[in-house]
Amino acid sequence: MQGKMIARAKELLQNGTVNRVIGWKAGDFAYDITPAVFNSAEELDAGFVYNDFCGANFSKYLVKESRKEGKILVFLKPCDTYSFNQLTKEHRIIRDNIYVVGVPCDGKTDGETLKLKGITGITGIKTEGDSFVVDTLYGEKTIAKADALPERCLSCKSKKHVAYDELLGEDGEVCESNRFDMVEKLEAMSSEERFNFWRGELSRCIRCNACRNVCPACTCERCVFDNDNSGIAQKAAADSFEENMFHIIRAFHVAGRCTDCGECSRVCPQNIPLHLLNRKFIKDINEFYGEFQAGEDTETRAPLNIFDTEDVEPSVVYEKGGN
Amino acid sequence: MQRIGVFVCWCGSNIAATVDVEAVSEALKSEPGVVFSTNYQYMCSEAGQNMIKDAIKEHNLTGVVICSCSPRMHEATFRKTVQGAGLNPYMVEIANIREQCSWIHKDKQTGTEKAIILGKAAIAKVHLNAPLTAGESPVVKRALVIGGGIAGIQTALDIAEAGFDVDIVETKPTIGGKMTQIDKTFPTLDCAACILTPKMVDCAQNEKIHIYSYSEVTAVKGFVGNFTVSIKKKARYVDTTKCTGCGVCTEKCPVKNVPNEFNLGMNNRRAIYIPFAQAVPKVATIDADYCNMLKNGKCGVCSKVCTAGAIDYKQQDEIIEERYGAIVAATGFNPIKLDNFDEFAYSQSKDVITSLEFERLTNAAGPTSGQLLRPSDGKHPHTIVFVQCVGSRDTSGCGKPYCSKICCMYTAKHAMLTREKYPDTDVYVFYIDVRTPGKNFDEFYRRAVEDYNVHYIKGMVGKVAPRADGTLDVQASDLISNEQLHISADLVVLAAAIEPDKSARPLATMLTASMDTNDFFTEAHAKLRPVESPTAGVFLSGTCQGPKDIPETVSQASAAAAKVIGLLCKDKLTCNPCVAHSDEMLCNGCSSCEKVCPYGAITYSDKEFRMPDRTTAIRRVAAVNEAVCQGCGACTVACPSGAMDLKGFSNKQIMAEVDAICK
Numbered sequence: 010m011q012g013k014m015i016a017r018a019k020e021l022l023q024n025g026t027v028n029r030v031i032g033w034k035a036g037d038f039a040y041d042i043t044p045a046v047f048n049s050a051e052e053l054d055a056g057f058v059y060n061d062f063c064g065a066n067f068s069k070y071l072v073k074e075s076r077k078e079g080k081i082l083v084f085l086k087p088c089d090t091y092s093f094n095q096l097t098k099e100h101r102i103i104r105d106n107i108y109v110v111g112v113p114c115d116g117k118t119d120g121e122t123l124k125l126k127g128i129t130g131i132t133g134i135k136t137e138g139d140s141f142v143v144d145t146l147y148g149e150k151t152i153a154k155a156d157a158l159p160e161r162c163l164s165c166k167s168k169k170h171v172a173y174d175e176l177l178g179e180d181g182e183v184c185e186s187n188r189f190d191m192v193e194k195l196e197a198m199s200s201e202e203r204f205n206f207w208r209g210e211l212s213r214c215i216r217c218n219a220c221r222n223v224c225p226a227c228t229c230e231r232c233v234f235d236n237d238n239s240g241i242a243q244k245a246a247a248d249s250f251e252e253n254m255f256h257i258i259r260a261f262h263v264a265g266r267c268t269d270c271g272e273c274s275r276v277c278p279q280n281i282p283l284h285l286l287n288r289k290f291i292k293d294i295n296e297f298y299g300e301f302q303a304g305e306d307t308e309t310r311a312p313l314n315i316f317d318t319e320d321v322e323p324s325v326v327y328e329k330g331g332n
Numbered sequence: 333m334q335r336i337g338v339f340v341c342w343c344g345s346n347i348a349a350t351v352d353v354e355a356v357s358e359a360l361k362s363e364p365g366v367v368f369s370t371n372y373q374y375m376c377s378e379a380g381q382n383m384i385k386d387a388i389k390e391h392n393l394t395g396v397v398i399c400s401c402s403p404r405m406h407e408a409t410f411r412k413t414v415q416g417a418g419l420n421p422y423m424v425e426i427a428n429i430r431e432q433c434s435w436i437h438k439d440k441q442t443g444t445e446k447a448i449i450l451g452k453a454a455i456a457k458v459h460l461n462a463p464l465t466a467g468e469s470p471v472v473k474r475a476l477v478i479g480g481g482i483a484g485i486q487t488a489l490d491i492a493e494a495g496f497d498v499d500i501v502e503t504k505p506t507i508g509g510k511m512t513q514i515d516k517t518f519p520t521l522d523c524a525a526c527i528l529t530p531k532m533v534d535c536a537q538n539e540k541i542h543i544y545s546y547s548e549v550t551a552v553k554g555f556v557g558n559f560t561v562s563i564k565k566k567a568r569y570v571d572t573t574k575c576t577g578c579g580v581c582t583e584k585c586p587v588k589n590v591p592n593e594f595n596l597g598m599n600n601r602r603a604i605y606i607p608f609a610q611a612v613p614k615v616a617t618i619d620a621d622y623c624n625m626l627k628n629g630k631c632g633v634c635s636k637v638c639t640a641g642a643i644d645y646k647q648q649d650e651i652i653e654e655r656y657g658a659i660v661a662a663t664g665f666n667p668i669k670l671d672n673f674d675e676f677a678y679s680q681s682k683d684v685i686t687s688l689e690f691e692r693l694t695n696a697a698g699p700t701s702g703q704l705l706r707p708s709d710g711k712h713p714h715t716i717v718f719v720q721c722v723g724s725r726d727t728s729g730c731g732k733p734y735c736s737k738i739c740c741m742y743t744a745k746h747a748m749l750t751r752e753k754y755p756d757t758d759v760y761v762f763y764i765d766v767r768t769p770g771k772n773f774d775e776f777y778r779r780a781v782e783d784y785n786v787h788y789i790k791g792m793v794g795k796v797a798p799r800a801d802g803t804l805d806v807q808a809s810d811l812i813s814n815e816q817l818h819i820s821a822d823l824v825v826l827a828a829a830i831e832p833d834k835s836a837r838p839l840a841t842m843l844t845a846s847m848d849t850n851d852f853f854t855e856a857h858a859k860l861r862p863v864e865s866p867t868a869g870v871f872l873s874g875t876c877q878g879p880k881d882i883p884e885t886v887s888q889a890s891a892a893a894a895k896v897i898g899l900l901c902k903d904k905l906t907c908n909p910c911v912a913h914s915d916e917m918l919c920n921g922c923s924s925c926e927k928v929c930p931y932g933a934i935t936y937s938d939k940e941f942r943m944p945d946r947t948t949a950i951r952r953v954a955a956v957n958e959a960v961c962q963g964c965g966a967c968t969v970a971c972p973s974g975a976m977d978l979k980g981f982s983n984k985q986i987m988a989e990v991d992a993i994c995k
Contacts, residue, residue, distance in 0.1 A: 076949070099920065099921075099922035099923065099924075100920075100921045100922060100923060100952050101920065101921070101922065228920065229918070229920055229972060229973040229974075230917070230918055230919065230920055230951075230973060230975075231917070231918055231973070233973070233974050236918070236974070239974055239983070239984075240983065240984040240987050240988075241983075241987060262972055263972075266972070310927060313970075314924055314927045314928055314970060315927070315928070316928070316930070318837075318838045318841045318842070
C-alpha cells in the first residue's frame with residue numbers, strides 16, 4: 010500500500026492536482042511516526058511511510074493547511090474521514106482546497122503497546138492475518154492483533170470511507186461495534202465507584218494538553234482554557250479536583266461533534282482512557298435522540314443543535330435512575 | 333468599581349417570617365462595592381420605590397440589588413424606579429428571596445443564610461452589569477386563533493369587531509367544536525345549536541375573519557408582534573371555492589359504513605361528508621381512509637354527481653405561511669378514554685355510554701333523531717343510572733386528579749330532561765359531591781332533585797355487570813344510609829372526565845408556552861393574568877387552560893381577545909436589549925448558533941481580519957440581528973468557542989454568580 014500511495018501522490022503532484030501532500034514520515038525509531046507535509050516527489054521517496062504504526066488522524070491539520078495557497082493531498086483512513094466530514098460541516102476546513110485519497114486500515118498499533126508486551130528493539134512491522142509480525146533487533150516477533158491493538162481499533166466503528174475524492178484499495182463497511190461495552194460497565198457502577206474510577210484515572214493527568222491539541226473537534230480559534238478574558242481560563246487549574254474537571258469540560262465541549270476517532274486516548278502519555286468520556290456522551294445522545302454518528306455526512310443536523318417535539322424531557326434523568 | 337445599593341424587602345411577612353431581613357441587609361453591607369444597604373416592609377410600594385430613588389441620588393449609586401420576589405413579578409417595576417432616578421434600568425438585579433427562599437424554607441436560620449447567598453450572587457452580577465438600551469420592533473396587525481370551538485369563535489369575533497384581521501385554524505372540517513355536539517345548555521336549557529350556529533355564521537361572513545378549516549399549525553417561528561406560522565391545509569379533495577354544500581355527493585357516495593364521528597360512531601356516514609347540517613364552511617370533505625377512488629382508483633361517483641365540478645382527487649396537502657402579531661390557543665378538550673374504567677363495562681355493553689354520547693342520543697340531529705333509545709335494542713330505557721366523576725378527582729392514577737367542573741351540571745341537566753320527557757323513567761345519579769357554584773346553578777340542581785324527583789345517591793358505583801336479559805346490574809354503595817345497592821338499569825351514563833386535546837402539547841412546544849402536568853396551558857399568573865401565557869404574545873382561551881363551562885369559556889375568550897386587541901393596537905413594541913452578540917475574534921464560523929436560533933437572527937459572512945503576525949485572513953464569522961434576537965440564549969450554549977454571549981446574562985456574569993454562591 011505504501012508504494013501505491015507514493016506513486017499516486019507523485020502523479021497528483023506531477024499533474025498539478027495538488028502542490029503538496031500531508032502524510033506520515035518515519036521518525037528516529039520505526040514506530041515513531043510523525044505527520045509531515047511533503048512538497049516534492051523527492052521528499053516523498055525519502056520519508057513517506059504507511060504501515061501499522063500510522064495511527065495519526067490528519068483531518069485537524071487541514072484546518073490550517075486548507076487555508077494555504079494551493080490544493081493539498083491528504084490520505085485518510087476510514088475513521089479519519091468522519092472527522093474530516095465533521096470539520097467540513099463546521100466550515101473549519103475549506104473542502105475545495107483538499108484532495109482526499111482514502112486508504113484502508115486494519116487497525117493501528119503503537120510502539121509503547123508493543124514494548125509493554127515485551128517486544129523491544131523494533132525496526133519494522135507488517136500484518137499477517139490476525140497478527141502483527143514485528144521486526145526487531147532480536148529477530149522477528151509475532152503478536153496477535155487482539156493483544157496489540159488499542160480499544161479504538163478493537164471496537165472499530167467503521168471501515169467505510171464517508172468522504173473521499175478517490176480510494177486506493179477496497180472500501181469497507183460500517184462495523185458492528187461493541188464500543189459501548191465499557192461505558193455500560195461504568196454506568197452499572199455506583200456513583201461512588203464511578204467517581205473513584207475517574208478520580209483514579211484523571212489523577213494521572215499532567216495537563217500536557219496533548220488530548221486537546223490532537224482532537225479534531227477542538228479547533229476553536231481560541232480555546233476557552235487559553236482565553237484569560239473568558240473568566241474561566243484558570244478554573245480548571247485551581248486545585249487537583251478542578252484540574253480533573255478539565256477533561257469533563259472538554260467532553261462537554263465536543264459532545265455531539267466528537268466522531269469517536271479515539272485520538273485523545275492514543276496521544277495521552279498517561280494512558281488515561283479519555284475516549285470513554287466521549288463515548289458516554291455518544292451513547293446518551295443515541296439513547297435520547299436516536300442513533301447519530303457525528304461526521305457520517307456533512308448535512309444532518311446534530312441532535313444537540315436541533316429542537317423538536319419528540320425530544321426527551323428532563324425527567325429522563327430520574328427515569329434512568331439519576332439524581 | 334460600582335457603587336451598589338442593596339434593598340431587602342420584607343414582603344409583609346411573606347419574606348420576613350422566614351428570613352431575618354435585618355440580618356440580610358446587615359450582612360450584605362460588607363460586600364465589595366456595597367455603599368448602602370437597607371430593608372423595608374414593601375419595596376414595591378410607592379414609599380419603598382421612593383426610598384430606592386432617594387438612595388440612588390444621595391449615595392451616587394451606579395448599581396442596585398433588590399432582594400425581593402421573583403423578577404417575573406417586579407423586575408419591570410424596579411427597572412422603572414431606577415430609571416426615574418436617572419440610572420440605566422438594566423443596572424438593577426433582583427435576588428429572588430421569596431419564591432426561591434422564604435416560601436420554601438421553614439427554618440429561619442436556613443432561610444436567612446440562603447437569602448444572604450442569593451444577595452451576594454446578585455451583587456457579584458451587578459458588578460459586571462453594563463447599561464443597555466432597548467430598540468423597537470413593529471407589530472403585525474393580525475391575530476391567529478388556534479381552535480375553532482366556541483372559545484376560538486368568540487375570541488375571533490371580538491378581535492375582528494375591533495377592526496383587526498384574525499385567522500382561525502381548525503383541525504376538523506368545520507368550526508364549532510364540542511358545543512355543536514351538545515343538545516341543550518345549562519342552566520337555561522337553550523338549544524346549543526340555536527345559540528352557536530349564528531356565531532359560526534358570523535365568523536364565516538365577517539370579512540376580517542379567515543377560517544382555515546381542516547388545517548393545522550405545523551410550525552411557529554418568531555416572537556411577540558412578529559410570529560411566522562406555517563399552517564398545513566390538509567387535502568379534503570374538494571375545491572372549497574366551488575363546492576356549494578348541496579350535499580348530493582354525500583347521499584350518492586357508495587361507501588356507507590364510515591363511523592360518524594359527529595355522533596361519536598353511533599351511526600354511519602359516507603366517505604364524502606359534511607359533518608352536520610350547519611357546518612361552517614359548508615363544504616364536503618373526502619375521508620381518504622375510506623374513499624374507494626383514493627384507495628384504489630375505482631369509483632368516482634361524487635365527481636360524476638357534483639354539478640359544481642368541485643371534486644379534485646389529486647388535491648395535495650398545502651402548507652402556507654402567514655405572519656401574526658398575536659396567537660391565541662383555543663384547543664379545547666375531549667372526554668377521556670375509558671379503558672382504565674372497565675368496572676363500568678363501557679367496552680362490554682352498548683348500553684353503557686358517556687355523557688357526550690347521551691347528548692347525541694337526545695339531540696334531534698343525532699342517530700335516534702332525538703328519541704332516547706337504548707343503543708343495544710332501540711327500546712326506551714326505563715331505569716337510567718348516571719355515574720359522576722368517572723376519572724375526575726381520581727388520585728389512583730387511572731384518571732385525572734382534577735375536578736372536570738362541568739359534569740355535575742350536565743348530569744343534572746340530563747337527569748332533569750329525561751324525567752321531563754319520559755316521566756315513566758327512574759333516574760339515579762351517583763355522586764361524590766354535587767358541586768354547583770355559579771349563577772342559577774344550585775337552583776337548577778335543586779329543581780332536578782325536588783321538582784323532577786331524580787334519585788341523587790351519595791356514593792360511587794363499584795361495578796356494572798351486563799346480564800343475560802339485557803339489563804345492567806349496577807352495584808353501588810349508598811354512603812348516607814350505609815348500604816349496598818343493586819339497581820337493575822337499562823342504561824348507564826358515565827360522566828367521563830375531560831382532558832386537554834392531544835394537539836395541545838406539541839402546540840405548546842411550538843409556541844414555547846408552558847403546560848402543567850395535566851397538559852393544560854399555564855397562565856402567566858394564576859390570578860392576575862389568567863388569559864395570558866407566560867410567553868409574550870401567546871394568549872389562552874377556553875378549556876385548554878382548565879376545565880370550564882360555556883359561559884366561563886366565552887368570558888375568558890373575550891378577555892383573551894381584549895388582551896390581543898391591546899397588543900395589536902400598538903404600532904411598536906420595545907425590544908429586549910438583553911440580546912446575543914458575537915465576539916468575532918473568537919468565532920469559529922461553525923454555524924451551530926445559526927442552526928439553533930429559533931428566530932433566524934444570526935447570519936454568517938466572510939470577513940477580512942488582521943492577524944497577529946501582520947497578515948490578513950478571511951474568516952467566516954457570525955453576526956446577530958439585534959432587532960430580531962429575543963435573548964433566549966440558545967446560541968450562547970450551542971457556541972463551542974464561547975464567542976456568543978448574551979448581554980445582561982453574560983457567561984462572566986453567570987460565573988460570577990456561581991462563584992459568589994460557592995464561596
